[in-house]
Amino acid sequence: MIETRTLLASVIVVPLGMLLACLWPRALNRMPSCLTFAPIPALAAVLLATHDTALILGSTRLHLTFALDLPGAVLLGVAALLWITSGAYALQYMQGRPNRGRFVVCWLMTLTGCLGVFLAADMVSFYFLLALLTLGACGLVIHHETPRAWRAGAVYIGLALLAEAFLLMAFVLLAAQIPGDSLLMRDAAAALPTSPQRDLILALLIAGLGMKAGLVPFHFWMPLAYAAAPTPASAVLSGAVVKASILGMIRFLPLETALPDWGTALAAAGLFAAIYGVVIGITQHNPKVVLAYSSVSQMGFIVAVIGMGMLAGDDRAALAAAFYAAHHVLVKGALFLSVGVIAATGSRRLWPMLLPVAIIAVGLGGLPFTGGALAKLVADGLLGDSIASKIATLSAVGTTLLMLQFLRSLAKTASQDPEATAAVGLVWPWLATAAVSLVVPWALYLTVPSGTLPDPLAPAVLWKALWPVLLGAVLAIALWRWARWLPRVPEGDVAVAIDxxxxxxxxxxxxxxxxxxxxxxxxxxxxxxxxxxxxxxxxxxxx
Missing domain, CATH: 1.20.5 (Single alpha-helices involved in coiled-coils or other helix-helix interfaces)
Known part of the structure; x- marks a missing residue:
């Protein structure tokens, strides 16, 4: 059996080593075919490593600590799966395109930072890997070097640096509150509730991580960045990268201690974003922009779940948020990958290709038997019968409406050649991601002890999941009939006012x-x- 420390080290060492190998031109030229292998150690660590062992690098006074807790393992596993399939997709997608070497370097930087963040157990390693992730992701956003890409990259890096400045201030204040010389994230979260600077630190943490999560009004980088980036990059940015902020909230916010004021504020901000993303998203016609606003909505809902946990002092919010985020990683990645597949598919083969897209897209709204229904079922335990639960149901209706709008806009991007067929190198990674998005949530759900969560096949549970989807479908038909009356909101909405x-x-x-x-x-x-x-x-x- 491979030692746990070796497995944890390989998660970062393998992609980092591949990144350093890119200094040699010959290795750089061959690296696109190796991208799909870089995340495999992360998947192996999730399946084989134990959760009670830490990897410590450095001296006694200054060291970095990496460990695998349960929320981190859930997100690391699904992120690794998405990076594997997206790496295979990128190999085909980048064939014959310029700047392949630069794309590979930025991809590996983002990959290293993304996977490392899910393992980071102390504030120094978390911040360093988050910064590495930001730099790599900015390179992916500006890859096409169009005016649109440069603008999106400028907005992304500007907000990312502002968010990281807030986080750095919070970390410095937290470090002064932790007894001894520990910089561990769990010690920081334990010291936060009794800190005399608690409110200031919470404000800085929520502001920094909220910007990274795309909370309204700092959401506008999402539609700009996801629309400008190459399709495989959009998949990992929307699916895996943005979840670093969710894991940051899970680890830094004191979920075991009831903080009603902060919990209510965070839940309200998240639920507002969940509705706002739908309202603006239905006015869009670019499928990637529609998906971006869907991410604004879904990330808002995940943040609301964390806020409800803070409100009640319920640490179950950590796993509920991680489960919901894990489903979103896979579904949103598969939906972004489908954009490139449909664009290369002609009308003769369009509908068979749209069918799996439709299943996972509507599943995001809670379609029974899909991972989306399970994710919402897990979140319901935190929301209870409060007004937050009613808004969550409204969000499910809106998500279904938005996903049907996405399908309609996606169908319009099909190839003009009726006989066109997408390359196998694009199709199989997309189908694999779609299949995994259906299977993995069930695999995770069935590992929970019986009786802990509701039976997802109970008739009452199925109907509770189905009727918002049906209502969303009816509203979508009405939307398409009166679509000409909708306002034309530019992508990035708030960014236009800033311009x-x-x-x-x-x-x-x-x-x-x-x-x-x-x-x-x-x-x-x-x-x-x-x-x-x-x-x-x-x-x-x-x-």
């Missing part, structure tokens, strides 16, 4: 600069001084 504000600021800045230059001329300066003297003299003699 207008920046242009206005630039204009005013140039105007003020010209005024300053004019005032610094001798005649204007002398006249201004004379007017000032007269005004002061008048004020003195008027007393």
């Amino acid at each position: 207008v504000g920046i242009r206005v600021a630039v204009v005013w800045g140039k105007t003020l600069e010209r005024m300053d230059s004019a005032l610094r001329q001798w005649p204007a300066a002398a006249m201004s001084l004379l007017i000032l003297i007269i005004a002061l003299g008048t004020a003195v003699f008027a007393r």
Whole structure:
């Protein structure tokens, strides 16, 4: 049996070693065919490693700690599966395209940071790997070097650096609160509830991780980045990379201690994002942008689950959020990969290809027997019969509506050649991801002891999952009939207003600069001084 420490080390060492090997041109040229193998050690670690062993690297005073807890194992396993299939997809997708070497380097940087974050057990390693992930992901976003890609990359890196600045401040404050010289994340979470700076630290943590998670109003990087990136990159960015923020919330926020004020605020922000993503998403026509707004909605719902756990001091929220996020990793990855497959498929073969897309897409809204229904069933235990549960049901209706809008927009992107067929190298990774998204949630659900969770096959449970889907389908038909009345919201919505504000600021800045230059001329300066003297003299003699 391979030692646990060796397995944990291989999760980071293998992709990092492949990244360093890219310094040699010959290795770089052959690296695209190896991308699918880089995440395999992570999958092996999830299946074979024990959860009570830590890997410590460095000296006694300064060291990095890596460990595998249950939420981290769930997310690491599904992320590894998505990276494996997306790596195979990228091999076919990048054939004949320019800048393959740069794509590979950015892919491996993002992969190393993403998988490492799920193992990071201390604040230093978490922050370092998060920064590595950010740099690699920015390179993937700007890969096509179009004006759209450069703008998306600028927005992404700007918000990411701001979020990491907030997190760094929170980590420094947390480090001062932990007894001794420990920098472990579990010790930080334990010290946070009694810290005199608790509210400031929580505000910084939620702001930083919320930006990374795409919480409204900091969500606008998602539609810009996912639409601009190459399709396999969009799949891993939306599926795996963004879940680093969810794991950060699970590990840093004190879920075992009831914090009603912060829990209510976080749950409200998450539920608002869940509805907002649907409302803006149904106005979009680019399938990748529709999926991006779906991610805004789904990430908001996951954050709301964590918030409900903080509200009640219920640590079950950690596993519930991890389970829901794991399903989203696989489904959203499969849906993004389908965009490239359908674009290469002609009308003669379109509907057989759309069928599996439809199943997993509507499953995201809670279609019975799918992983989405199981994810919502797990989350229901945290929501109870509160108003949050009613909003969650409304979110399920909206998600179904949004996914049907995605299917309609996706069908319109099919190849103009009726006989066109997508390459096998694109089809099999996509189908494998879709199949895994259906199987893995059931495998995870069935490992829970009997009686702990409701029976997903009970008639009442099936109907509770089915009727929001049916209502969403009816609303989708109505939406398509009156679609011309919908407003045309540009992708990134809030980003457009920010762009207008920046242009206005630039204009005013140039105007003020010209005024300053004019005032610094001798005649204007002398006249201004004379007017000032007269005004002061008048004020003195008027007393």
